[in-house]
Amino acid sequence: MAALSGCIDVPDGAPLPSAAAPPPPAYVADAVPPPVILVSIDGFRADQIDRGATPTLAAVAADGVRAKSMRPSFPSLTFPNHYTLVTGLYPDHHGIVNNAMEDAELGVFSMNDHTAVADARWWNQATPLWVSVQEQGRHSGVMFWPGSEAPVQGVRPDHWQPFDAKVTPDQRVDTVLGWMDLPGDQRPSFITLYFDQVDHAEHEKGPGSAQADAASALVDRALARLVDGLKRRGLFDTVNLVIVSDHGMTATGPDRRIILDDLVDPAALHVVTTGPLAGIGVAPGQAAVAARLLGRHEHMECWRKQDLPTRFRYGTNDRVPAILCLADDGWEVTTRATLERNKDKPASLGDHGYDTASPAMGALFVAHGPAFRRGAVVPEFPNVDVYPLLVRLLAIEGERNDGHVEDVLPMLQPGA
Template structure:
């Protein structure tokens, strides 16, 4: 199977022409100034969806264990709330928490977009820039610096955010194997310097898929862990064969962890409220409800507060540590399941082809929700470790490694400074101000 990679096309034609000319000129300069015509220290950002710190060191991940030993890492990385795939992937590349980047859930509606609904399975919505426009991903910062960026899958990369796609991108296709994805990335690095990206993203969903279906501690999940580790071995070997092993900064992350869900551990909303009284926007670990006009008091009276296996709040009353609830896309009422439970309706559960044995979306403080952070390359101290970081800290690190000015973000480079070589540590700077919500 051939991987269908698309070239980014700027919506503003004049901007695209000028940018192309600038890339060509800078590429020519790089070819003169850099050894062997290779741009200095490209960055490859790899996401292993739902990969947990607990998946390391169990004999399943020789490549990752080797990278952890000879590279730098955090013992754990706290995801942002809610601990879901699309919100956290966009946080990783924008530095803004979901409540600020606008991707507040895998499924969402927007009062400013009446009648429209975003869902990860809705290809038209995923490719609609309006859902992504409240933040600027790192690849557009790179392009604005006159260099190229490429994405081998990443939430947000299929839409022309702020008018442009990545220079190379691919619409997500689960049939494309991990090996094909790696080979596509290596092919980008084989290009002449003027067309070679300095930022590349690479995404693997396989652990998430297996852990949802069979549980995070299942044999199927273990097989998926082995599979993505083998793909990383292929990537590392490919870099070494090209003489790039010590000239590329490799940053490996996950978006969240995964918790086991036993069959039957469901809180049914219709046992508490009349479904006619509220639009149920989302179900699962984090349920969102929008009461019908005149029915808010009745719904709140029975929902708000602690229940046997969930807790419900008005969005403005969520615990402050979640840093969530101010965005217009967040439904007025939220119910968060206890670890190992979900919130749904009988009709929605009956419509499922398979009942999940693993879930995420829970409190980011839970050990089961923690993500991984491993980095190796010329910018990092071999064997360095920090205890824990927040995933908003990845964005300022990427900006620093790529030499681009970061946009407004919620993170800090400070927690990651012990991982950087002394000559790679920039002077402390004041945190950037957040973008206003639109």
């Protein structure tokens, strides 16, 4: 792993040096607002906390605040929702409308294309929290997060790393603890920490599988490492820790596919995305043919983007394709050409991207720290509210956003 701006260079699998660092003086809570650590467990469904595989997470929740569920933004996909969490904007407003998308000027974006991911022009329709933190004279550290590899609005986090799935959960935690060991005037006020292992296991083997539980346990052990590291530094009770996921997951399989070719001539379609949500452009001169997709089909419904149900808050951004087809839970929309391209890949047994009202898409929210109540369970709220909550915890001026801090005030201590 190459050392870049703010990076720590270590061999794969080796512990980072911060793990053995002597603890700095205890954080003085009344000097500046306490640091905020935002943790994402990609794909962790709200009800997974009750499966018994994550005792550390359950203990933090029991001693702090837990939401019954957190409703993701539409579409319930990784990149759109991670950018929503740090901008407070729905994907239609921040511009990351899918994990894959097209832009008339920029071309094609894919979450697996490093060149596109590192191009700030894809991200500049919004301002992520780490940019605001730094522009207001404080420091940030991003241990993986969609958007952090690009100089958004011309600004990079003080500390960051390009995403590398080979960096273990423990290494990620040790990097964060290393940032907490910095002198007070250099220590980040805002830190993110991202884990992708649960999402991968659920895609491959399905939610509720033994492999998914093992991945959850792996991440939980990393959380225990984080909690223990903060306690040894005298910081656990003075840091506001917010643990979320971007979406839930539902079981799917190769026997639950809707083939667009069976409904219309594929020559009429320009397919941008497939899966739970198919995004489709219309080939020149083929509008009448493509229109045959519109309406309700078995296990799927299709709309022109301007006719989507208003509750999705989606469809006005130029990057959203002309026609959107949303599958019922557990089903996927595809084409024969897509199946042929992917014929050598194993079929996914779990997926997300479905209607955000589905309980299976419900995301995790847990918080602990001096700002939060103890032993509280709060009703479901939309994930756009996380941003104004973080802004309040950090005592900074935030950007225009779609969230409502009033929704999350009941989880805070009086006067927090």
